Amino acid sequence: MGILDILKGLAAPSSGHEGDTDSVRRIVSELEALEPARARFLAAFAYVLSRVANADSTICVNETDAMREIVQKLGHLSSAQALLVVEIAKSQTRLLGGTENFLVTREFRDVATDAQRLELLDCVFAVSAADGAISSREESQAGQIAKDLGFTQPEYAAALAVHAEHRSVLRLLRKREA
Secondary structure (H helix, E strand, O other): OOHHHHHOOOOOOOOOOOOOOHHHHHHHHHOOOOOHHHHHHHHHHHHHHHHHHHHHOOOOHHHHHHHHHHHHHHHOOOHHHHHHHHHHHHHHHHHHHHHHHHHHHHHHHHHOOHHHHHHHHHHHHHHHHHHOOEOHHHHHHHHHHHHHOOOOHHHHHHHHHOOHHHEHHHHHHHHHHO
């Protein structure tokens, strides 16, 4: 069962879309064929992935490919739709990241289940590691995302531990010890 299947049980969003952001609305408008709550969920999900990918002010091809694969799989989208979602999310992150990062992440937190939030956090680390390493900037951004999603420090540390082999900080320590 995908995360979108779980969303079908959620109440439909109000017509005012309280908490809706320009970034989410822009992506949703490009996915008009999808059910609105599903499109909003995917828009926020992709935006948060772009947020961590852009932590070092550069989104590499590997990170883009990882985001597209994740959005396509979890969103049950075509490759073209997933690419569209990711490209718009990347663009919005670059343009509005400083002002919308918290708002979009909070919006996702408010509509997602605990399992969906944890799945997103795992995907954040997967995107961070897509280029072979999780940099200190990406790790810091992932920590802020985890906080914005409502995770405690121990919960964040447990999620990060799964991806420890990709942490640049630990690789540097291992080199020094060798």
